[in-house]
Amino acid sequence: PGSGKTTVMALRVLKLIIVDDVDPGSIVVTTFTKKAASELRSRILGWGDQMREALIRMTSDVGTQQALLTLDFNQIMTGTLDSISESVLKDHREPGEAAPTVIESFIANAMMVRFGLLDHGRYRNGDLKEYLKEMSGSSNNFSVSDMASTLLEIKDRICHDQVDCDLFRDQCTDVGGRIALEAIDAYQQTLTERLLYDFARIEQDFYEKLQQGRLENFTSGIRFILVDEYQDTNLLQERIYFILARYAQQNGGSITVVGDDDQSIYRFRGATVDLFTQFLDRIRDQVGITPRTIYLSRNYRS
Numbered sequence: 001p002g003s004g005k006t007t008v009m010a011l012r013v014l015k016l017i018i019v020d021d022v023d024p025g026s027i028v029v030t031t032f033t034k035k036a037a038s039e040l041r042s043r044i045l046g047w048g049d050q051m052r053e054a055l056i057r058m059t060s061d062v063g064t065q066q067a068l069l070t071l072d073f074n075q076i077m078t079g080t081l082d083s084i085s086e087s088v089l090k091d092h093r094e095p096g097e098a099a100p101t102v103i104e105s106f107i108a109n110a111m112m113v114r115f116g117l118l119d120h121g122r123y124r125n126g127d128l129k130e131y132l133k134e135m136s137g138s139s140n141n142f143s144v145s146d147m148a149s150t151l152l153e154i155k156d157r158i159c160h161d162q163v164d165c166d167l168f169r170d171q172c173t174d175v176g177g178r179i180a181l182e183a184i185d186a187y188q189q190t191l192t193e194r195l196l197y198d199f200a201r202i203e204q205d206f207y208e209k210l211q212q213g214r215l216e217n218f219t220s221g222i223r224f225i226l227v228d229e230y231q232d233t234n235l236l237q238e239r240i241y242f243i244l245a246r247y248a249q250q251n252g253g254s255i256t257v258v259g260d261d262d263q264s265i266y267r268f269r270g271a272t273v274d275l276f277t278q279f280l281d282r283i284r285d286q287v288g289i290t291p292r293t294i295y296l297s298r299n300y301r302s
Contacts, residue, residue: 002301005258006036009228010043012256013076016224018051025075026221026253028244030084031228040228041078048073081237082199085206092218098195100202105152108198112148115190116183123147128183131176152198155184159200160234161272203236210243219244223253230259231276238275242287249289 013029016022029044031037052068059065077084082102090099103111117123123144132150133142158165165181172178191201209215225244227233233241245255257279264273275282283289 001260001263002299003296004298004300005260005296006031006040006043006228008296009226009256009258010040010047013044013224013226014048014051017048017071017073017076018055022223023075024071024073025077026223026251027076027226028084028222028224029076029078029226029228030081032080032232033229034080034083036229037079037083041076044076044078045073081240082202085202085240086197088215088218089202089206089209092215094214100197100205101195102197102199102202103191105198108152109145109148111190112151112183112187113144116151116187117144117147119186120182122179122183125176125179127174127176128179129176131174131180135180151180151183151187154180155187156200158184159204160236162235162239200236203240207236207240207243210240219247220251223248223251225253225255227255227257228259229263230257230279231261231264231273232259233275234272235275238282242283245283245287245289249287255283255289 009029009031013027016027017024029040031040048071052071056065056068077087079087086100086102093099113123122128129142129147132147133139135154136142136146136150138146157163158168169178169181172181188201191197197205206215210219213219222244225241225248227241241255241257248255257276259276261273261277264276280291280293283291
């Protein structure tokens with residue numbers, strides 16, 4: 001903590017643009033939370049403008065000054081992975097395909113209540129309630145809203161951990177567990193029918209279309225992938241980053257990840273710290289990239 005991880009990311013982006021003459025639109029920068037993504041973007045834009053002004057003052061060459069003035073740092077794609085997924089799927093959808101509409105968590109909860117639990121009276125099933133209480137670790141009164149929240153957590157973990165749903169369903173012997181899967185299926189079916197996405201589903205759809213080569217207009221233009229807070233990455237996100245890394249490498253670029261395994265706190269949201277601690281072996285085996293490791297050990301904060 002305090003060793004300048006986010007600063008490294010921001011300055012690497014600016015170095016690529018100002019020193020290496022990389023097109024800002026070919027750079028994708030992502031981090032785990034909206035707040036962190038906003039802070040990272042603010043640093044890049046703020047420091048970029050300061051550097052531009054300083055460099056313009058330092059040179060008398062009109063061509064160089066003009067080139068600096070035309071730099072558009074806003075073209076850099078920054079955000080959380082779900083927001084980037086939504087943006088890419090919206091901007092690069094196929095003709096006639098509807099733009100994705102992502103629902104907030106409270107709407108997802110209401111839809112799980114309505115279509116996953118109230119339909120067929122699943123909320124009254126004692127086996128389901130006991131199963132969800134056990135999954136959530138709760139021994140208190142369990143409301144319908146609590147049941148819906150736990151079902152959404154199970155659904156997200158199935159997605160984030162890339163669980164084989166058919167195999168899971170075949171091997172699930174718990175009556176409550178099978179009913180939980182029915183409720184999740186009903187919720188997912190409703191989203192599909194209404195052309196809606198929750199945060200996990202938008203990343204899953206992005207991954208599938210990348211895997212199928214259906215986003216060529218996007219992937220042909222990306223060269224540099226930078227990921228902050230990599231210790232909070234889940235398996236689905238790793239698969240997305242590795243596909244993007246392959247495209248970046250093909251386009252003459254690279255991937256950079258920054259993280260700290262001591263600061264991994266989002267396991268409840270699917271984060272798997274092993275993906276960070278084993279990053280060198282995993283990306284070498286799956287993508288064919290041998291990364292260079294740089295340790296940030298000096299604390300600038302205290």
